[in-house]
Amino acid sequence: xxxxxxxxxxxxxxxxxxxxxxxIVSAWAVNPNSSSDLWTNCTSINNDYxxxxxxxxxxxxxxQALMILSIIFSFLSLFLFFCQLFTLQKGGRxxxxxxxxxxxxxxxxxxxxxxxxxxxxxxxxxxxxGFSYILAxxxxxxxxxxxxxxxxxxxxx
Amino acid sequence: MLSxxxxxxxxxxxxxxxxxxxxxxxxxxxxxxxxxxxxxSCSFFSWQWTSPDVTFSWHYRxxxxxxxxxxxxxxxxxPYVDNKGPFRDRLEFVGNPSRRDGSILIKNVDFGxxxxxxxxxxNPPDIAGRPSSVRLLVFEKVPVQAGVITGAIIGVVxxxxxxxxxxxxLMRFLVARRVFSLSMSKHGKKGKGKEGSQQKQASxxxxxxxxxxxxxxxxxxxxxxxxxxxxxxEQRARAPEWGCLNPDPSPGRGSGVGEAGQGSxxx
Numbered sequence: 399x400x401x402x403x404x405x406x407x408x409x410x411x412x413x414x415x416x417x418x419x420x421x422i423v424s425a426w427a428v429n430p431n432s433s434s435d436l437w438t439n440c441t442s443i444n445n446d447y448x449x450x451x452x453x454x455x456x457x458x459x460x461x462q463a464l465m466i467l468s469i470i471f472s473f474l475s476l477f478l479f480f481c482q483l484f485t486l487q488k489g490g491r492x493x494x495x496x497x498x499x500x501x502x503x504x505x506x507x508x509x510x511x512x513x514x515x516x517x518x519x520x521x522x523x524x525x526x527x528g529f530s531y532i533l534a535x536x537x538x539x540x541x542x543x544x545x546x547x548x549x550x551x552x553x554x555x
Numbered sequence: 556m557l558s559x560x561x562x563x564x565x566x567x568x569x570x571x572x573x574x575x576x577x578x579x580x581x582x583x584x585x586x587x588x589x590x591x592x593x594x595x596s597c598s599f600f601s602w603q604w605t606s607p608d609v610t611f612s613w614h615y616r617x618x619x620x621x622x623x624x625x626x627x628x629x630x631x632x633x634p635y636v637d638n639k640g641p642f643r644d645r646l647e648f649v650g651n652p653s654r655r656d657g658s659i660l661i662k663n664v665d666f667g668x669x670x671x672x673x674x675x676x677x678n679p680p681d682i683a684g685r686p687s688s689v690r691l692l693v694f695e696k697v698p699v700q701a702g703v704i705t706g707a708i709i710g711v712v713x714x715x716x717x718x719x720x721x722x723x724x725l726m727r728f729l730v731a732r733r734v735f736s737l738s739m740s741k742h743g744k745k746g747k748g749k750e751g752s753q754q755k756q757a758s759x760x761x762x763x764x765x766x767x768x769x770x771x772x773x774x775x776x777x778x779x780x781x782x783x784x785x786x787x788x789e790q791r792a793r794a795p796e797w798g799c800l801n802p803d804p805s806p807g808r809g810s811g812v813g814e815a816g817q818g819s820x821x822x
Contacts (some may be wrong), residue, residue, distance in 0.1 A: 443619070456704055461710035470713070 401555070406551070409544045410479070410499070416537035417506065419450070421465040425528035427517065435530060436462050457516040464509030465534070470510045471502035472541065486553045496548030503541035510534045577601045577684035579676050584690045587664050588697065594649060596658040597674035597688055601681045607632065610649065610677045612659030614686075615641070617670040627659055641667070664693050 426435030433440050434457065442447040475498035482492050513531065578600040587593040597611060610630040616623035626637040627646060634648040645663060650656040657676055661668065668691060675686035 446567065456699060459699070459704035460708060461703040462702075466705070467709055468713055470709075 406544070406547060407476075407479075408473075409540065409547070410476055413499075413503075413537050414469070414476065415539040415546055416533050416540065417465070417469050417502070419470060420484060420530045420533040420537060421469060423530050425530040426513065427525040427531070428528040429516035429525040432525070432526065435528070436465065448486065457512055457519065461509045461513045464505045464512070468502040468509065468537075468541075471505065472499050473543075475499040475502060475548075483553075488553060490553050491550055492548040492553070496551075497543045499541055499548060501544030503538050503545060506534055506538045506541060510538065574721045577676065577678055578676055579684060579687040581672075581674050581687040581689040582721050583642045584692065586694060586697075589665060589693055589695055590663055592660060593664055593691065594658055594660050595672055595674075595691070596656070597676065597687070598655050598657070599676040599678065601655075601678045601685070603678055603681045605653060605655055607814075608679045609652050611652065612675050613657075613659055614673045614675070615670055617667070617672070620670070623671075623673060627657070629657060661691075664691070667695050788803050797814050808811075 417485065421436065423432060424435045424438055438449045440447065442448075468482055475481070475495050478497040478498060479492060482490075482495055510531070513534075519523070572809055576703065580598045580600070581597060595613075596667055597613070610628070610631070612625060613627040614623040615626045617627075626633045626640055626642050626735070629648065629650070629652060632652075634649065636646050637643060647662070649660045650658040655676075655678075657674060666745045669678065671688050671690050673686045673688045674683070684818060761812055
């Protein structure tokens with residue numbers, strides 16, 4: 399029983415860590431000379447490395463907001479899990495925890511989809527996708543599975 | 556004693572004036588619309604008094620170029636504006652050197668003016684310092700500020716979440732009060748007994764039938780049959796926290812509890 403609980407918490411925390419890394423590290427689209435992503439666009443011309451904030455564009459800001467919201471909802475879900483663990487009735491289900499985690503995964507999915515569709519506007523064509531982008535896509539099914547597990551889980555004494 | 560103090564302060568001032576350099580200040584970045592005028596400000600800090608030989612010089616390096624060209628110089632009390640380079644007839648000196656202000660005004664900016672402007676100020680004898688740069692960005696229309704839309708989306712979603720939670724609690728509270736006071740007027744004590752069995756402290760996630768095992772009934776019944784006093788008793792009873800509320804009692808349980816005791820129900 400304890401092992402199951404530990405496994406579920408580890409899965410949740412793994413999804414949360416992937417979300418954090420994907421949002422914070424600037425590596426959504428890279429090529430040898432430059433990287434452009436959620437927060438900054440850095441280019442190096444003639445050994446001069448300069449970064450500018452990615453402030454133009456409505457869609458990049460929507461992706462930023464969705465990634466941050468997914469992190470917030472995942473944190474809330476973890477917190478609610480521990481709350482419900484101690485206050486739920488016997489036989490009850492962790493609906494609220496699962497709902498928040500599923501929301502988090504939906505936000506990641508929509509953020510990644512918006513980035514994929516709209517990125518021709520702000521990313522030069524010579525760049526290809528970096529690991530932060532891939533981590534975002536990996537975090538989405540992990541969070542979804544974690545949320546579904548919470549929904550079907552029943553509390554036992 | 557006083558002479559020692561004076562000597563110390565003079566020595567310190569002398570040391571300070573030799574070890575600090577002139578510090579030049581400009582903005583970090585300037586945004587401008589096509590066709591507008593933009594003022595690039597430059598100021599400096601120096602321990603020396605502002606000398607009459609103070610000089611300001613501005614250089615310009617276009618985006619993507621490697622070298623910079625001189626476009627403005629102020630020295631010997633007079634400004635010298637470039638009349639051969641990219642800014643001929645568009646540059647104007649609007650600073651006040653006696654107030655340590657060496658700002659210039661560029662009129663009618665265009666996309667070709669994107670680049671880095673460097674200001675270098677010298678205040679003899681304080682000449683050791685580092686120039687400071689300001690970057691000019693020219694836009695066709697004003698772009699959305701960084702973070703406005705991000706903050707708006709996050710704020711709206713979190714606000715909706717808080718609103719949903721608040722409405723949920725409000726509805727629960729209102730339904731609890733309304734249902735109780737409605738059935739008071741119709742059923743009297745029996746209704747009170749039925750509602751008493753429903754009043755429980757349950758956690759979220761109970762199933763549809765409203766099992767009351769393990770729940771505690773927090774209501775104290777004082778044996779008074781007046782409606783007003785019962786209303787007060789209902790208000791003192793705590794609303795269930797995450798629980799599920801069943802307005803339809805199962806008749807068997809309700810009547811059983813109602814008939815079992817007319818006295819106090821405290822548990």
